[in-house]
Each structure stands twice: as C-alpha cells, then as structure tokens.
Amino acid sequence: MNWRALILVFAISAMATLQACREKAAIATTNPLLKAYDVEQDANDPQRVIPLNYQQAQGKRVFNNTCVWCHAEATPAGPSNRSNVTPTPPLFTDGETLNPLTDEFLQNTITLGGSAMGKSTMMPPWGQTISEDEIRSVIAYIRAVAQPPYQPTARPASQYPVK
C-alpha cells in the first residue's frame, strides 16, 4: 500500500466518523411538534404537560377533528362555534361536569346524540361518523385531561356493546 492509498483510507474513515456524529446530533434534536399527540398541556397549569398513552392520543386526534368545534374556546381554524349552541357545551377539560358521568353514559351520548339522552339536540349523534373504538378513545382522552383529575370508579364498565 503506498502513501496515497493510506491517505485515502484515512480520509474515508474520517468522513464516516463525522457522518456518524452528525446522525446522532440529528436524533437528539427532533422536532417537538412530531410528538405533540403524545402530550397535552394542562389547561390550568401551563408548566405541566399531561403524557397521553396511545388510546388517549388517538382520542385527541378524534377530538381535534370532530369535537373541538363546539367543545373548546378556540379551534385550529380560529374561533369556535361554542357560543352559538345552547346550552353552551362543556369544555373537554371540565372535570366538574364530565367526571360524574359514567363511561357508558358518555359512550351513549356521543353515539346517539343529545336528544336520545334527554339533552340538547345541538349535540349531534356521532355513531355513524366515527367508529366505536374512536368514541372509546375520545372518552379516554376526556378522562386524561379532566380538571379536577378523573378518579375511575371500581365498578366495571358495561359488558354489552352500545348498539
């Protein structure tokens, strides 16, 4: 091996090492927005973030597609419709209103709509729009973000399907 070949080998291994370092640095600085569905900002305490599990994160996606328009102060598109419907729908973080309601009651209200449960017809039925699993995940999300925090009861959920 002559000296030119030796320099070439050195140069190639130096480049490979540099490249490896660069890749590590890229992993360390991932875009926080890519992880946005894994966490929820606490509505009352901006210093605190609530970690979401897979089902809760799916629920957050459903909420932002379907429910945010009436159940939040602001939406991804700007103002919300919340003040135009009666009665004013509870915010999804409103644990005082939503914690006492059972999962089964929520599942029925979301699936069949307000009128089927003796509530306002302005709460639409979603059973034909989103799947049963998506409704379950949106309930998991409601429970995760509730303020005050939701305390699950020891009583098991109904074994029967909603429909």
Ligand code: HEC
């Ligand atoms: C068009 C506006 C609108 C949209 C969109 C909407 N809701 Fe509602 N929702 C309402 C209104 C109005 C009420 C209040 C009903 C009442 O108290 O009579 C309500 C009430 C509720 C309640 C509380 C029921 C109770 O017994 O207090 C839950 C839970 C709920 N909605 C879930 C959802 C979910 C989940 C979605 C998305 C899949 C959704 N809503 C989308 C209007 C809406």
